[in-house]
Amino acid sequence: MNGSVLSLRGISKSYGAVRALVDVDLEIRPHEVVAVIGDNGAGKSTLAGVISGALVPDAGQVLLDGQPVSLSTPAAARSHGIAAVFQDGALCANLDVVENIFLGQEVTRAVLLDEVAMEKQAWTLLGQLAARVPSVRIPVGALSGGQRQAVAIARSLLGEPRVLVLDEPTSALGITQTAEVLSLIERLRERGHGVVLISHSMADVQAVADRIVVLRLGRVNGEFDAASTSYEDLIAAVTGATSGAPRRGAPDVARGDGPRPAARPGPARAEVPGRADGPRRPDAHEVIP
Amino acid sequence: MSAVQQRGSLTQVELAGVTGLSPATVSNIVKELTVLGVLHTAPTSRSGRRAQQVTLARNLGLVAGVHFGTRSMRVALSDVAHRVIAEQRMPLPPDHRADAGLDRAALLLTEMVESLDASMGEVLAVGVGVPAPVDVRTGRIATVGMLRGWDGVSVSEVLERRIGIPVHVDNDANLGALAEVRLGAARGARHVLYLKVSHGVGGGLVLNGEVFHGRSGTAGEIGHVTLDDNGPICRCGNRGCLETFVGAPVLLAMLAASHGHLTLRDVITRAQDGDPGCRRVISDAGLHLGAAAANVCNVFDPELVVVGGQLAEAGAILLDPLRTVLAQRTVPSTAGPVDVVASELGASAEVRGALAVALDRAAIAGSVAVVG
Numbered sequence: 292m293n294g295s296v297l298s299l300r301g302i303s304k305s306y307g308a309v310r311a312l313v314d315v316d317l318e319i320r321p322h323e324v325v326a327v328i329g330d331n332g333a334g335k336s337t338l339a340g341v342i343s344g345a346l347v348p349d350a351g352q353v354l355l356d357g358q359p360v361s362l363s364t365p366a367a368a369r370s371h372g373i374a375a376v377f378q379d380g381a382l383c384a385n386l387d388v389v390e391n392i393f394l395g396q397e398v399t400r401a402v403l404l405d406e407v408a409m410e411k412q413a414w415t416l417l418g419q420l421a422a423r424v425p426s427v428r429i430p431v432g433a434l435s436g437g438q439r440q441a442v443a444i445a446r447s448l449l450g451e452p453r454v455l456v457l458d459e460p461t462s463a464l465g466i467t468q469t470a471e472v473l474s475l476i477e478r479l480r481e482r483g484h485g486v487v488l489i490s491h492s493m494a495d496v497q498a499v500a501d502r503i504v505v506l507r508l509g510r511v512n513g514e515f516d517a518a519s520t521s522y523e524d525l526i527a528a529v530t531g532a533t534s535g536a537p538r539r540g541a542p543d544v545a546r547g548d549g550p551r552p553a554a555r556p557g558p559a560r561a562e563v564p565g566r567a568d569g570p571r572r573p574d575a576h577e578v579i580p
Numbered sequence: 581m582s583a584v585q586q587r588g589s590l591t592q593v594e595l596a597g598v599t600g601l602s603p604a605t606v607s608n609i610v611k612e613l614t615v616l617g618v619l620h621t622a623p624t625s626r627s628g629r630r631a632q633q634v635t636l637a638r639n640l641g642l643v644a645g646v647h648f649g650t651r652s653m654r655v656a657l658s659d660v661a662h663r664v665i666a667e668q669r670m671p672l673p674p675d676h677r678a679d680a681g682l683d684r685a686a687l688l689l690t691e692m693v694e695s696l697d698a699s700m701g702e703v704l705a706v707g708v709g710v711p712a713p714v715d716v717r718t719g720r721i722a723t724v725g726m727l728r729g730w731d732g733v734s735v736s737e738v739l740e741r742r743i744g745i746p747v748h749v750d751n752d753a754n755l756g757a758l759a760e761v762r763l764g765a766a767r768g769a770r771h772v773l774y775l776k777v778s779h780g781v782g783g784g785l786v787l788n789g790e791v792f793h794g795r796s797g798t799a800g801e802i803g804h805v806t807l808d809d810n811g812p813i814c815r816c817g818n819r820g821c822l823e824t825f826v827g828a829p830v831l832l833a834m835l836a837a838s839h840g841h842l843t844l845r846d847v848i849t850r851a852q853d854g855d856p857g858c859r860r861v862i863s864d865a866g867l868h869l870g871a872a873a874a875n876v877c878n879v880f881d882p883e884l885v886v887v888g889g890q891l892a893e894a895g896a897i898l899l900d901p902l903r904t905v906l907a908q909r910t911v912p913s914t915a916g917p918v919d920v921v922a923s924e925l926g927a928s929a930e931v932r933g934a935l936a937v938a939l940d941r942a943a944i945a946g947s948v949a950v951v952g
Binding site: 481518 | 670671672674684691845849
């Protein structure tokens with residue numbers, strides 16, 4: 292529907308001899324959850340780093356609203372409206388919820404901190420996320436994993452970013468907390484943010500994503516419409532049982548506003564003989580625990 | 581006793597009205613049961629007069645309700661007085677599988693019970709709603725192909741083995757109907773048609789205050805009433821079912837060319853903000869629903885039609901065309917056209933119904949001993 296907020300074109304990144312990302316394209320649109328999945332070492336976190344300005348790619352272009360930009364530092368990314376929440380949430384356990392949300396970007400009145408304004412805004416943010424936090428004046432260390440994740444996300448929402456990168460938001464969470472974080476991601480989407488969800492939990496990704504991009508060994512190994520793609524197809528792309536699922540052509544020409552072809556992985560399936568036959572699937576299941 | 585159990589809490593005067601006993605008799609029974617610790621009374625006021633609010637005592641245990649939707653799951657816990665203590669929603673992948681889904685439900689339920697400082701032993705029964713016809717006697721999904729990944733699964737058996745608590749399964753629209761009759765928009769009505777319009781379309785029939793299941797559980801499947809003999813093939817295998825006109829995938833596909841990729845919630849929000857395309861899609865869905873509902877109403881003449889499910893949140897945009905068509909196509913009655921109202925319990929209707937079923941079936945030790 293809308294054009295992309297952020298486009299990555301031909302991004303490559305190497306750590307010495309390790310090619311973490313090779314010629315990766317990614318479109319991030321507003322009001323959409325795009326999930327990036329892949330095996331360990333597929334380049335998911337590197338990609339998150341590139342989008343959030345923590346890592347500078349060796350090659351490739353980052354376009355914001357079609358204009359090339361340089362995301363050389365996290366602060367630069369933030370100023371372009373891109374915020375990230377990393378696995379650990381980067382919260383200070385000894386500070387309370389308000390202090391954490393506003394850490395480094397405190398609201399001041401004259402030379403003093405405006406605690407009232409900050410507390411109000413904290414409640415507004417948490418309210419919009421429908422996060423269940425008992426009080427904003429208790430140390431973050433006393434909250435559950437899901438509540439901490441909500442605080443970390445609320446923190447990233449300050450300054451109304453257009454793109455939000457969530458790196459493994461549900462790993463190390465119990466099921467209730469996972470349920471809360473997934474509902475939270477749905478509400479971020481409803482608020483109109485473009486959300487990049489990086490995860491290796493297939494069930495979580497399929498539950499909330501609109502689009503799923505599979506990374507394998509640093510390359511994009513297929514992009515799928517979440518609603519019409521089966522678990523088996525995703526597993527096949529993650530493990531490499533299917534390779535070279537159609538790369539998107541020149542984005543501006545091929546996609547536009549037209550309806551997205553539902554069966555995009557179709558042709559790939561036909562090209563790889565025997566892929567859809569039974570024997571491979573059990574293997575695929577065994578590879579991914 | 582069962583009257584209190586069904587309605588959660590009510591005053592002694594209302595209790596007398598419901599049971600048909602004299603107020604003095606009710607007062608005596610309530611006193612007796614309060615002493616035995618089964619009921620709990622609290623002073624309250626009703627139309628300005630002093631009254632006694634009667635509820636079941638809380639120490640009797642908990643019941644749980646689970647609702648599997650097409651794209652989400654909802655788990656709720658309540659005490660035996662119908663008071664919801666905890667509720668949690670979880671998005672699910674499309675075409676989720678029974679094993680993974682039931683596993684997540686069991687885990688979620690266990691965690692929620694633990695977070696209340698209760699133990700699973702206190703949970704008396706679990707009610708489960710699934711979006712497919714269910715044979716309530718066996719707890720088995722009664723058709724093939726309606727809920728992919730769940731075919732032939734005996735939900736109650738699998739879940740009972742997992743958590744060791746009696747599980748009662750029903751179709752989710754039937755549970756929604758039950759909840760609306762007991763606690764929601766259709767309180768006091770005896771014959772009710774409930775429509776659940778979300779990703780799929782379901783229906784529940786309430787006759788004489790009881791959910792009607794039919795021979796094998798497929799009663800009320802209004803989503804599979806034929807609207808067009810030559811229409812598209814439905815997931816049930818027939819052609820031109822109501823669901824092939826108003827199911828969420830169909831509505832979203834209609835908007836895909838002009839609006840791009842949307843979710844059902846986006847469509848509702850945009851329609852309410854005045855987007856003409858989204859309004860049109862929803863009001864057309866109302867017309868189709870009205871046509872199908874009219875057939876049902878002509879057959880069993882309900883007092884009330886309650887419309888629930890996510891699409892009902894669109895309000896008048898959906899309900900006005902539905903009312904118009906329904907009034908046109910039903911046999912004119914001296915009582916006027918049947919009332920159509922939106923669900924009162926909203927997204928929680930089905931899970932509240934699951935709680936109600938669990939409560940009905942729960943072997944509340946106290947009730948058996950005292951009433952017997």
